[in-house]
Amino acid sequence: AAAELVSQLGNNIEKACQVIFINSQIIAHELSELHITVDCMPVLDLATTVGHQVIGERAYGEVPARVAEFGRAACSGLLNGGVLPVIKHIPGHGRAASDSHVSLPFVQAKWEDLAQTDFLPFRALSDMPMAMTAHVVFTAIDPKRPATTSPLVVADVIRGEIGFEGLLMTDDICMSALEGSPIERAEAALAAGCDVVLHCNGQLNEMIEIADGVGAMAKLSWERAMRAAGYQDERVSPIDLAAAKQELARLLA
Template structure:
Protein backbone atom coordinates (compact mmCIF):
# COMPACT_ATOMS: atom_id res chain seq x y z
CA UNK A 1 0.00 0.00 0.00
CA UNK A 2 1.26 3.48 -0.88
CA UNK A 3 2.42 5.62 1.99
CA UNK A 4 1.06 9.04 2.93
CA UNK A 5 3.66 11.20 1.17
CA UNK A 6 4.49 13.04 -2.03
CA UNK A 7 8.23 13.28 -2.71
CA UNK A 8 10.61 15.07 -5.06
CA UNK A 9 13.97 14.09 -6.52
CA UNK A 10 17.23 15.95 -7.00
CA UNK A 11 17.83 16.21 -10.73
CA UNK A 12 16.67 15.49 -14.29
CA UNK A 13 17.19 11.74 -13.92
CA UNK A 14 16.95 9.35 -11.00
CA UNK A 15 20.17 8.12 -9.48
CA UNK A 16 20.41 4.43 -8.57
CA UNK A 17 20.20 5.43 -4.91
CA UNK A 18 17.03 7.46 -5.47
CA UNK A 19 15.47 4.62 -7.44
CA UNK A 20 16.13 2.15 -4.64
CA UNK A 21 14.92 4.58 -1.97
CA UNK A 22 11.68 5.44 -3.76
CA UNK A 23 10.98 1.77 -4.45
CA UNK A 24 11.20 1.02 -0.74
CA UNK A 25 9.48 4.24 0.37
CA UNK A 26 6.48 3.79 -1.97
CA UNK A 27 5.10 7.36 -1.71
CA UNK A 28 1.60 8.04 -2.99
CA UNK A 29 2.90 10.57 -5.50
CA UNK A 30 5.77 12.69 -6.78
CA UNK A 31 6.41 16.37 -7.48
CA UNK A 32 8.67 18.02 -10.06
CA UNK A 33 10.55 21.33 -9.87
CA UNK A 34 12.70 23.37 -12.26
CA UNK A 35 15.79 21.36 -11.26
CA UNK A 36 14.08 18.30 -12.73
CA UNK A 37 13.35 19.92 -16.10
CA UNK A 38 15.54 20.08 -19.22
CA UNK A 39 13.49 19.04 -22.26
CA UNK A 40 10.13 17.43 -23.07
CA UNK A 41 11.63 13.99 -23.76
CA UNK A 42 13.70 14.14 -20.57
CA UNK A 43 10.72 15.15 -18.39
CA UNK A 44 8.51 12.45 -19.87
CA UNK A 45 11.25 9.88 -19.21
CA UNK A 46 11.63 11.07 -15.61
CA UNK A 47 7.88 10.86 -15.03
CA UNK A 48 7.91 7.29 -16.33
CA UNK A 49 10.94 6.40 -14.20
CA UNK A 50 9.30 7.76 -11.07
CA UNK A 51 6.19 5.68 -11.67
CA UNK A 52 8.28 2.62 -12.39
CA UNK A 53 9.85 2.82 -8.93
CA UNK A 54 6.46 2.20 -7.32
CA UNK A 55 5.00 0.01 -10.05
CA UNK A 56 1.81 2.00 -10.58
CA UNK A 57 0.48 5.16 -12.16
CA UNK A 58 1.28 7.32 -9.18
CA UNK A 59 0.14 10.97 -9.40
CA UNK A 60 2.87 13.33 -10.59
CA UNK A 61 2.48 16.94 -9.49
CA UNK A 62 3.99 20.24 -10.60
CA UNK A 63 3.52 23.95 -9.81
CA UNK A 64 2.67 25.45 -13.19
CA UNK A 65 0.65 28.55 -12.43
CA UNK A 66 2.38 30.50 -15.20
CA UNK A 67 4.23 33.74 -14.52
CA UNK A 68 6.38 33.82 -11.41
CA UNK A 69 5.62 30.23 -10.43
CA UNK A 70 6.33 28.07 -13.46
CA UNK A 71 8.57 25.01 -13.59
CA UNK A 72 8.19 24.62 -17.36
CA UNK A 73 9.47 27.63 -19.32
CA UNK A 74 10.51 28.63 -22.84
CA UNK A 75 11.95 27.56 -25.17
CA UNK A 76 10.26 24.19 -24.82
CA UNK A 77 7.03 25.41 -23.24
CA UNK A 78 4.94 28.55 -23.34
CA UNK A 79 5.83 31.45 -21.11
CA UNK A 80 3.09 33.42 -19.42
CA UNK A 81 2.66 36.80 -17.83
CA UNK A 82 1.77 36.70 -14.13
CA UNK A 83 -1.92 35.93 -13.95
CA UNK A 84 -2.75 39.15 -12.08
CA UNK A 85 -1.16 41.16 -14.90
CA UNK A 86 -3.20 39.27 -17.48
CA UNK A 87 -6.40 39.88 -15.54
CA UNK A 88 -5.53 43.56 -15.11
CA UNK A 89 -5.19 43.97 -18.89
CA UNK A 90 -8.79 42.88 -19.43
CA UNK A 91 -11.91 44.87 -18.57
CA UNK A 92 -14.86 42.50 -18.86
CA UNK A 93 -15.28 39.60 -16.46
CA UNK A 94 -16.44 37.38 -19.32
CA UNK A 95 -13.14 38.04 -21.10
CA UNK A 96 -11.18 37.31 -17.94
CA UNK A 97 -12.93 33.98 -17.49
CA UNK A 98 -12.39 33.01 -21.11
CA UNK A 99 -8.71 34.00 -20.96
CA UNK A 100 -8.22 31.95 -17.80
CA UNK A 101 -9.91 28.96 -19.42
CA UNK A 102 -7.66 29.19 -22.47
CA UNK A 103 -4.50 29.77 -20.42
CA UNK A 104 -4.99 26.79 -18.14
CA UNK A 105 -6.31 24.53 -20.89
CA UNK A 106 -3.09 25.19 -22.80
CA UNK A 107 -1.05 24.57 -19.65
CA UNK A 108 -2.90 21.29 -19.10
CA UNK A 109 -2.18 20.27 -22.68
CA UNK A 110 1.55 20.73 -22.10
CA UNK A 111 1.47 18.88 -18.78
CA UNK A 112 -0.53 15.94 -20.09
CA UNK A 113 1.92 15.48 -22.96
CA UNK A 114 4.63 14.85 -20.35
CA UNK A 115 2.57 12.44 -18.24
CA UNK A 116 2.07 15.02 -15.46
CA UNK A 117 -1.46 14.67 -14.16
CA UNK A 118 -1.74 17.09 -11.21
CA UNK A 119 -1.15 20.86 -11.23
CA UNK A 120 -0.91 22.83 -7.98
CA UNK A 121 -3.42 25.46 -9.09
CA UNK A 122 -5.73 27.34 -8.72
CA UNK A 123 -4.36 29.62 -6.05
CA UNK A 124 -7.46 30.84 -4.16
CA UNK A 125 -5.77 33.13 -1.66
CA UNK A 126 -7.38 36.57 -1.22
CA UNK A 127 -4.56 39.14 -1.16
CA UNK A 128 -4.71 41.95 1.40
CA UNK A 129 -3.13 45.42 1.23
CA UNK A 130 0.28 45.50 2.87
CA UNK A 131 0.71 41.72 2.90
CA UNK A 132 3.95 40.09 1.77
CA UNK A 133 4.16 39.74 -2.00
CA UNK A 134 4.66 35.97 -1.87
CA UNK A 135 1.08 35.88 -3.23
CA UNK A 136 1.18 39.24 -5.01
CA UNK A 137 0.75 38.93 -8.77
CA UNK A 138 -0.03 35.24 -8.45
CA UNK A 139 -3.51 36.17 -7.14
CA UNK A 140 -6.45 35.69 -9.50
CA UNK A 141 -8.34 38.62 -8.01
CA UNK A 142 -8.85 40.78 -4.95
CA UNK A 143 -12.53 40.05 -4.22
CA UNK A 144 -13.46 36.64 -2.80
CA UNK A 145 -16.44 36.15 -5.12
CA UNK A 146 -14.34 36.89 -8.22
CA UNK A 147 -11.60 34.55 -7.02
CA UNK A 148 -14.15 31.79 -6.50
CA UNK A 149 -15.56 32.14 -10.03
CA UNK A 150 -12.13 32.40 -11.63
CA UNK A 151 -10.80 29.51 -9.59
CA UNK A 152 -13.66 27.37 -10.85
CA UNK A 153 -12.75 28.23 -14.46
CA UNK A 154 -9.12 27.28 -13.86
CA UNK A 155 -10.05 24.01 -12.18
CA UNK A 156 -12.43 23.03 -14.95
CA UNK A 157 -9.90 23.95 -17.67
CA UNK A 158 -7.23 21.78 -16.05
CA UNK A 159 -9.65 18.88 -15.67
CA UNK A 160 -10.70 19.18 -19.33
CA UNK A 161 -7.02 18.82 -20.20
CA UNK A 162 -6.62 15.62 -18.20
CA UNK A 163 -4.94 17.28 -15.20
CA UNK A 164 -6.29 17.40 -11.64
CA UNK A 165 -6.25 20.80 -9.92
CA UNK A 166 -5.07 21.41 -6.36
CA UNK A 167 -6.78 24.26 -4.49
CA UNK A 168 -4.30 26.22 -2.39
CA UNK A 169 -3.41 27.44 0.19
CA UNK A 170 -6.34 26.38 2.28
CA UNK A 171 -7.81 28.12 4.34
CA UNK A 172 -6.12 31.22 2.84
CA UNK A 173 -2.64 32.74 2.64
CA UNK A 174 -3.53 36.25 1.55
CA UNK A 175 -2.95 38.00 4.89
CA UNK A 176 0.59 36.81 5.50
CA UNK A 177 3.13 39.49 6.35
CA UNK A 178 5.93 36.98 5.76
CA UNK A 179 6.87 34.46 3.07
CA UNK A 180 6.22 31.01 4.54
CA UNK A 181 9.19 29.69 2.56
CA UNK A 182 11.32 31.75 4.98
CA UNK A 183 9.27 32.43 8.13
CA UNK A 184 5.92 31.63 9.76
CA UNK A 185 3.22 34.17 8.84
CA UNK A 186 0.04 34.91 10.78
CA UNK A 187 -3.45 35.87 9.60
CA UNK A 188 -4.40 38.72 11.91
CA UNK A 189 -8.17 38.78 11.49
CA UNK A 190 -11.14 37.74 13.57
CA UNK A 191 -13.10 34.60 12.78
CA UNK A 192 -15.98 36.49 11.14
CA UNK A 193 -13.62 38.24 8.73
CA UNK A 194 -11.80 35.04 7.89
CA UNK A 195 -15.12 33.35 7.22
CA UNK A 196 -16.42 36.14 4.98
CA UNK A 197 -13.23 36.77 3.04
CA UNK A 198 -10.41 34.22 3.22
CA UNK A 199 -12.49 31.06 3.45
CA UNK A 200 -15.07 31.97 0.80
CA UNK A 201 -13.21 30.84 -2.35
CA UNK A 202 -12.26 27.55 -0.71
CA UNK A 203 -15.83 26.94 0.37
CA UNK A 204 -16.95 27.59 -3.22
CA UNK A 205 -14.48 24.96 -4.53
CA UNK A 206 -14.84 22.50 -1.66
CA UNK A 207 -15.85 19.79 -4.16
CA UNK A 208 -12.34 19.52 -5.62
CA UNK A 209 -10.39 16.29 -5.22
CA UNK A 210 -7.13 17.82 -3.92
CA UNK A 211 -6.18 20.68 -1.62
CA UNK A 212 -2.98 22.07 -0.09
CA UNK A 213 -2.68 23.61 3.37
CA UNK A 214 -1.21 26.98 4.29
CA UNK A 215 1.79 27.19 6.60
CA UNK A 216 0.10 30.09 8.39
CA UNK A 217 -1.16 30.69 11.91
CA UNK A 218 -4.81 31.75 12.33
CA UNK A 219 -4.87 33.15 15.88
CA UNK A 220 -8.66 33.39 15.87
CA UNK A 221 -8.77 29.58 15.55
CA UNK A 222 -5.46 28.32 16.94
CA UNK A 223 -2.94 30.87 18.21
CA UNK A 224 -0.14 28.31 18.54
CA UNK A 225 0.04 26.16 15.43
CA UNK A 226 -0.07 26.83 11.70
CA UNK A 227 -2.89 25.30 9.67
CA UNK A 228 -0.74 22.40 8.50
CA UNK A 229 -0.16 21.27 12.08
CA UNK A 230 -3.40 22.42 13.72
CA UNK A 231 -6.26 20.01 14.44
CA UNK A 232 -8.46 23.05 15.11
CA UNK A 233 -7.78 24.68 11.74
CA UNK A 234 -8.14 21.40 9.87
CA UNK A 235 -11.46 20.85 11.65
CA UNK A 236 -12.56 24.17 10.12
CA UNK A 237 -11.32 23.07 6.70
CA UNK A 238 -13.28 19.83 6.95
CA UNK A 239 -16.31 21.26 8.73
CA UNK A 240 -17.08 24.90 8.08
CA UNK A 241 -15.35 25.07 4.69
CA UNK A 242 -16.57 21.58 3.84
CA UNK A 243 -13.54 20.30 1.94
CA UNK A 244 -13.50 16.49 1.89
CA UNK A 245 -10.85 15.91 -0.76
CA UNK A 246 -7.31 14.71 -0.20
CA UNK A 247 -5.57 17.31 1.94
CA UNK A 248 -1.81 17.59 1.42
CA UNK A 249 0.57 19.76 3.36
CA UNK A 250 2.51 22.53 1.75
CA UNK A 251 6.21 21.63 1.52
CA UNK A 252 7.53 20.31 4.85
CA UNK A 253 10.98 21.73 4.12
CA UNK A 254 9.78 25.35 4.16
CA UNK A 255 11.21 27.46 6.97
CA UNK A 256 7.77 28.30 8.35
CA UNK A 257 8.01 24.91 10.08
CA UNK A 258 10.49 23.95 12.77
CA UNK A 259 11.50 20.72 14.46
CA UNK A 260 12.69 17.46 12.98
CA UNK A 261 11.25 16.16 9.75
CA UNK A 262 9.89 13.16 11.58
CA UNK A 263 8.06 15.45 14.00
CA UNK A 264 6.72 17.61 11.16
CA UNK A 265 5.40 14.51 9.43
CA UNK A 266 3.79 13.04 12.53
CA UNK A 267 2.26 16.35 13.61
CA UNK A 268 0.79 17.13 10.19
CA UNK A 269 -0.81 13.70 9.85
CA UNK A 270 -2.04 13.76 13.46
CA UNK A 271 -3.62 17.17 12.82
CA UNK A 272 -5.68 15.74 9.97
CA UNK A 273 -3.65 16.13 6.78
CA UNK A 274 -3.97 13.07 4.57
CA UNK A 275 -0.51 13.20 2.97
CA UNK A 276 2.69 15.15 3.54
CA UNK A 277 4.54 16.94 0.75
CA UNK A 278 8.34 17.07 0.72
CA UNK A 279 9.78 18.82 -2.29
CA UNK A 280 13.52 19.46 -2.27
CA UNK A 281 14.73 15.90 -2.91
CA UNK A 282 17.19 15.97 0.01
CA UNK A 283 17.81 12.28 0.76
CA UNK A 284 18.39 12.68 4.50
CA UNK A 285 15.24 14.73 4.95
CA UNK A 286 13.22 12.28 2.87
CA UNK A 287 14.45 9.35 4.91
CA UNK A 288 13.35 11.12 8.11
CA UNK A 289 9.95 11.90 6.60
CA UNK A 290 9.37 8.35 5.44
CA UNK A 291 10.52 6.85 8.75
CA UNK A 292 7.57 8.64 10.32
CA UNK A 293 5.11 8.17 7.46
CA UNK A 294 2.51 5.37 7.59
CA UNK A 295 0.68 3.66 4.79
CA UNK A 296 -2.45 5.37 3.60
CA UNK A 297 -5.47 3.91 5.33
CA UNK A 298 -9.02 4.66 6.35
CA UNK A 299 -10.52 7.98 5.25
CA UNK A 300 -7.20 9.24 3.86
CA UNK A 301 -6.93 6.17 1.62
CA UNK A 302 -10.52 6.63 0.44
CA UNK A 303 -9.80 10.25 -0.46
CA UNK A 304 -6.62 9.27 -2.29
CA UNK A 305 -8.50 6.64 -4.27
CA UNK A 306 -11.24 9.15 -5.14
CA UNK A 307 -8.60 11.58 -6.39
CA UNK A 308 -6.94 8.96 -8.56
CA UNK A 309 -10.30 7.86 -9.92
CA UNK A 310 -11.07 11.47 -10.89
CA UNK A 311 -8.27 11.49 -13.48
CA UNK A 312 -9.63 11.59 -17.02
CA UNK A 313 -8.30 11.60 -20.55
CA UNK A 314 -8.26 15.08 -22.10
CA UNK A 315 -11.29 16.29 -24.02
CA UNK A 316 -10.77 17.09 -27.72
CA UNK A 317 -8.83 20.34 -28.06
CA UNK A 318 -7.68 22.54 -30.94
CA UNK A 319 -4.38 23.96 -29.70
CA UNK A 320 -3.85 26.34 -32.62
CA UNK A 321 -7.35 27.76 -32.29
CA UNK A 322 -6.88 28.24 -28.54
CA UNK A 323 -3.58 30.04 -29.06
CA UNK A 324 -5.14 32.30 -31.68
CA UNK A 325 -8.17 33.08 -29.55
CA UNK A 326 -6.01 33.85 -26.53
CA UNK A 327 -3.89 36.21 -28.63
CA UNK A 328 -6.96 37.98 -29.94
CA UNK A 329 -8.57 38.20 -26.50
CA UNK A 330 -5.66 39.03 -24.26
CA UNK A 331 -3.72 41.46 -26.41
CA UNK A 332 -1.03 42.90 -24.10
CA UNK A 333 -1.43 39.85 -21.85
CA UNK A 334 -0.25 37.53 -24.62
CA UNK A 335 1.97 34.76 -23.38
CA UNK A 336 5.60 34.91 -24.42
Protein backbone atom coordinates in the same frame (compact mmCIF):
# COMPACT_ATOMS: atom_id res chain seq x y z
CA ALA B 1 0.83 36.32 -13.47
CA ALA B 2 -2.80 36.02 -12.42
CA ALA B 3 -3.07 39.63 -11.24
CA GLU B 4 -1.56 40.97 -14.46
CA LEU B 5 -3.91 38.86 -16.57
CA VAL B 6 -7.00 40.02 -14.71
CA SER B 7 -5.83 43.64 -14.83
CA GLN B 8 -5.24 43.41 -18.57
CA LEU B 9 -8.81 42.26 -19.15
CA GLY B 10 -10.32 44.96 -16.95
CA ASN B 11 -13.89 44.32 -15.85
CA ASN B 12 -14.75 41.86 -18.60
CA ILE B 13 -15.32 38.93 -16.25
CA GLU B 14 -16.68 36.60 -18.91
CA LYS B 15 -13.64 37.18 -21.13
CA ALA B 16 -11.27 36.80 -18.19
CA CYS B 17 -12.81 33.44 -17.30
CA GLN B 18 -12.52 32.32 -20.91
CA VAL B 19 -8.84 33.30 -21.03
CA ILE B 20 -8.10 31.59 -17.73
CA PHE B 21 -9.92 28.44 -18.84
CA ILE B 22 -8.08 28.19 -22.17
CA ASN B 23 -4.71 28.99 -20.61
CA SER B 24 -5.24 26.30 -17.95
CA GLN B 25 -6.45 23.88 -20.60
CA ILE B 26 -3.24 24.41 -22.58
CA ILE B 27 -1.10 23.96 -19.46
CA ALA B 28 -2.91 20.74 -18.64
CA HIS B 29 -2.53 19.19 -22.06
CA GLU B 30 1.17 20.06 -22.16
CA LEU B 31 1.63 18.51 -18.71
CA SER B 32 -0.33 15.44 -19.76
CA GLU B 33 2.11 14.85 -22.60
CA LEU B 34 4.79 14.49 -19.91
CA HIS B 35 2.50 12.17 -17.88
CA ILE B 36 2.09 14.80 -15.15
CA THR B 37 -1.39 14.51 -13.70
CA VAL B 38 -1.46 17.11 -10.88
CA ASP B 39 -0.75 20.85 -10.92
CA CYS B 40 -0.64 22.90 -7.70
CA MET B 41 -2.89 25.70 -8.92
CA PRO B 42 -4.98 27.82 -8.70
CA VAL B 43 -4.11 30.23 -5.89
CA LEU B 44 -7.37 31.22 -4.16
CA ASP B 45 -5.73 33.54 -1.64
CA LEU B 46 -7.04 37.10 -1.65
CA ALA B 47 -4.85 40.04 -2.58
CA THR B 48 -4.65 42.33 0.45
CA THR B 49 -2.86 45.54 1.38
CA VAL B 50 -1.33 43.91 4.46
CA GLY B 51 -0.24 40.66 2.83
CA HIS B 52 3.32 39.78 1.86
CA GLN B 53 4.19 39.81 -1.82
CA VAL B 54 4.94 36.08 -1.74
CA ILE B 55 1.30 35.76 -2.86
CA GLY B 56 1.28 39.07 -4.71
CA GLU B 57 0.69 38.65 -8.42
CA ARG B 58 -0.35 35.03 -8.02
CA ALA B 59 -3.65 36.21 -6.51
CA TYR B 60 -6.63 36.78 -8.81
CA GLY B 61 -7.75 39.80 -6.82
CA GLU B 62 -9.30 41.02 -3.59
CA VAL B 63 -12.99 40.29 -4.21
CA PRO B 64 -13.83 36.78 -2.94
CA ALA B 65 -16.58 36.09 -5.50
CA ARG B 66 -14.32 37.10 -8.39
CA VAL B 67 -11.44 35.02 -7.09
CA ALA B 68 -13.77 32.04 -6.84
CA GLU B 69 -15.05 32.57 -10.37
CA PHE B 70 -11.56 32.84 -11.84
CA GLY B 71 -10.39 29.89 -9.76
CA ARG B 72 -13.28 27.79 -11.05
CA ALA B 73 -12.28 28.60 -14.63
CA ALA B 74 -8.69 27.54 -13.94
CA CYS B 75 -9.78 24.27 -12.33
CA SER B 76 -12.14 23.48 -15.21
CA GLY B 77 -9.38 24.05 -17.75
CA LEU B 78 -6.97 21.77 -15.92
CA LEU B 79 -9.54 19.02 -15.50
CA ASN B 80 -10.47 19.28 -19.17
CA GLY B 81 -6.85 18.51 -20.00
CA GLY B 82 -6.57 15.55 -17.64
CA VAL B 83 -4.77 17.28 -14.76
CA LEU B 84 -6.01 17.55 -11.18
CA PRO B 85 -6.05 21.07 -9.71
CA VAL B 86 -4.89 21.74 -6.16
CA ILE B 87 -6.62 24.76 -4.65
CA LYS B 88 -4.30 26.69 -2.34
CA HIS B 89 -3.38 27.85 0.25
CA ILE B 90 -6.38 26.70 2.29
CA PRO B 91 -7.86 28.33 4.38
CA GLY B 92 -6.12 31.49 3.07
CA HIS B 93 -2.63 33.02 2.91
CA GLY B 94 -3.56 36.49 1.65
CA ARG B 95 -3.45 38.33 4.99
CA ALA B 96 -0.10 36.83 6.02
CA ALA B 97 2.39 39.69 6.43
CA SER B 98 5.47 37.48 6.14
CA ASP B 99 6.74 34.88 3.68
CA SER B 100 6.12 31.37 5.03
CA HIS B 101 9.15 30.14 3.09
CA VAL B 102 11.23 32.23 5.51
CA SER B 103 9.25 32.58 8.76
CA LEU B 104 5.92 31.68 10.36
CA PRO B 105 3.17 34.23 9.56
CA PHE B 106 0.42 35.14 12.02
CA VAL B 107 -3.03 36.35 10.99
CA GLN B 108 -4.88 38.24 13.73
CA ALA B 109 -8.28 38.54 12.03
CA LYS B 110 -11.43 37.29 13.74
CA TRP B 111 -13.00 34.03 12.58
CA GLU B 112 -16.15 35.93 11.54
CA ASP B 113 -14.15 38.26 9.29
CA LEU B 114 -12.19 35.40 7.75
CA ALA B 115 -15.40 33.46 7.10
CA GLN B 116 -16.83 36.40 5.15
CA THR B 117 -13.69 36.98 3.07
CA ASP B 118 -10.63 34.72 2.96
CA PHE B 119 -12.52 31.45 3.38
CA LEU B 120 -15.13 32.21 0.70
CA PRO B 121 -13.20 31.24 -2.46
CA PHE B 122 -12.24 27.93 -0.86
CA ARG B 123 -15.82 27.28 0.19
CA ALA B 124 -17.01 28.04 -3.35
CA LEU B 125 -14.54 25.48 -4.73
CA SER B 126 -14.82 22.95 -1.91
CA ASP B 127 -15.93 20.35 -4.44
CA MET B 128 -12.45 20.27 -5.99
CA PRO B 129 -10.50 17.03 -5.50
CA MET B 130 -7.34 18.37 -3.83
CA ALA B 131 -6.21 21.29 -1.67
CA MET B 132 -2.92 22.55 -0.19
CA THR B 133 -2.64 23.98 3.31
CA ALA B 134 -1.22 27.33 4.41
CA HIS B 135 1.70 27.47 6.84
CA VAL B 136 -0.08 30.31 8.64
CA VAL B 137 -1.21 30.71 12.25
CA PHE B 138 -4.78 31.98 12.62
CA THR B 139 -4.72 33.30 16.17
CA ALA B 140 -8.50 33.39 16.56
CA ILE B 141 -8.69 29.65 15.82
CA ASP B 142 -5.43 28.09 17.02
CA PRO B 143 -2.88 30.61 18.34
CA LYS B 144 -0.14 28.00 18.75
CA ARG B 145 -0.02 26.06 15.48
CA PRO B 146 -0.10 26.86 11.76
CA ALA B 147 -3.01 25.49 9.76
CA THR B 148 -0.86 22.67 8.38
CA THR B 149 -0.27 21.14 11.81
CA SER B 150 -3.43 22.32 13.57
CA PRO B 151 -6.16 19.74 14.22
CA LEU B 152 -8.49 22.65 15.03
CA VAL B 153 -7.99 24.41 11.71
CA VAL B 154 -8.21 21.20 9.70
CA ALA B 155 -11.33 19.87 11.45
CA ASP B 156 -13.22 23.06 12.28
CA VAL B 157 -12.30 25.28 9.33
CA ILE B 158 -11.09 23.25 6.35
CA ARG B 159 -13.37 20.24 6.82
CA GLY B 160 -16.06 22.15 8.77
CA GLU B 161 -16.56 25.82 7.88
CA ILE B 162 -15.25 25.46 4.32
CA GLY B 163 -16.64 21.97 3.77
CA PHE B 164 -13.68 20.57 1.83
CA GLU B 165 -13.83 16.76 1.71
CA GLY B 166 -11.08 16.04 -0.82
CA LEU B 167 -7.43 15.08 -0.50
CA LEU B 168 -5.59 17.56 1.73
CA MET B 169 -1.86 18.00 1.14
CA THR B 170 0.57 20.17 3.04
CA ASP B 171 2.52 22.99 1.53
CA ASP B 172 6.22 22.12 1.39
CA ILE B 173 7.25 20.95 4.87
CA CYS B 174 10.83 22.08 4.16
CA MET B 175 9.75 25.73 4.46
CA SER B 176 11.06 27.64 7.46
CA ALA B 177 7.59 28.37 8.84
CA LEU B 178 7.48 24.91 10.41
CA GLU B 179 9.46 23.71 13.42
CA GLY B 180 11.18 20.40 14.10
CA SER B 181 12.93 17.79 12.00
CA PRO B 182 11.46 16.71 8.65
CA ILE B 183 9.92 13.59 10.19
CA GLU B 184 8.49 15.59 13.11
CA ARG B 185 6.91 18.04 10.69
CA ALA B 186 5.43 15.23 8.61
CA GLU B 187 4.04 13.44 11.64
CA ALA B 188 2.50 16.65 13.00
CA ALA B 189 0.78 17.41 9.69
CA LEU B 190 -0.64 13.91 9.34
CA ALA B 191 -1.75 13.88 12.97
CA ALA B 192 -3.56 17.17 12.36
CA GLY B 193 -5.59 15.60 9.56
CA CYS B 194 -3.61 16.19 6.38
CA ASP B 195 -3.65 13.27 3.95
CA VAL B 196 -0.39 13.84 2.07
CA VAL B 197 2.92 15.48 2.97
CA LEU B 198 4.68 17.59 0.35
CA HIS B 199 8.50 17.48 0.63
CA CYS B 200 10.33 19.58 -1.94
CA ASN B 201 14.01 20.10 -1.11
CA GLY B 202 15.18 17.10 -3.13
CA GLN B 203 17.12 15.51 -0.25
CA LEU B 204 16.63 11.79 -0.80
CA ASN B 205 17.76 10.85 2.71
CA GLU B 206 15.02 13.03 4.19
CA MET B 207 12.43 11.54 1.85
CA ILE B 208 13.41 8.02 2.89
CA GLU B 209 13.32 8.98 6.57
CA ILE B 210 9.83 10.44 6.21
CA ALA B 211 8.50 7.51 4.17
CA ASP B 212 9.87 4.99 6.67
CA GLY B 213 8.67 7.02 9.64
CA VAL B 214 5.07 7.75 8.69
CA GLY B 215 4.28 4.40 7.08
CA ALA B 216 1.49 3.63 4.65
CA MET B 217 -1.23 6.10 3.76
CA ALA B 218 -4.24 6.00 6.06
CA LYS B 219 -7.35 4.25 4.73
CA LEU B 220 -9.44 7.43 4.57
CA SER B 221 -6.62 9.31 2.85
CA TRP B 222 -6.28 6.52 0.29
CA GLU B 223 -10.02 6.68 -0.39
CA ARG B 224 -9.77 10.43 -0.94
CA ALA B 225 -6.89 9.90 -3.36
CA MET B 226 -8.90 7.36 -5.32
CA ARG B 227 -11.88 9.71 -5.47
CA ALA B 228 -9.61 12.43 -6.78
CA ALA B 229 -8.33 10.16 -9.54
CA GLY B 230 -11.90 9.34 -10.54
CA TYR B 231 -12.82 13.02 -10.54
CA GLN B 232 -10.14 13.57 -13.16
CA ASP B 233 -11.11 10.70 -15.42
CA GLU B 234 -14.68 11.97 -15.88
CA ARG B 235 -13.71 15.36 -17.30
CA VAL B 236 -10.96 14.81 -19.89
CA SER B 237 -11.68 15.88 -23.47
CA PRO B 238 -9.47 16.30 -26.56
CA ILE B 239 -8.10 19.67 -27.59
CA ASP B 240 -6.50 21.16 -30.68
CA LEU B 241 -3.51 22.84 -29.00
CA ALA B 242 -2.65 25.03 -31.97
CA ALA B 243 -6.23 26.29 -32.22
CA ALA B 244 -6.41 26.86 -28.45
CA LYS B 245 -3.21 28.92 -28.46
CA GLN B 246 -4.48 30.92 -31.42
CA GLU B 247 -7.75 31.64 -29.61
CA LEU B 248 -5.88 32.65 -26.46
CA ALA B 249 -3.74 35.08 -28.44
CA ARG B 250 -6.85 36.54 -30.06
CA LEU B 251 -8.53 37.11 -26.72
CA LEU B 252 -5.45 38.80 -25.30
CA ALA B 253 -4.81 40.98 -28.35
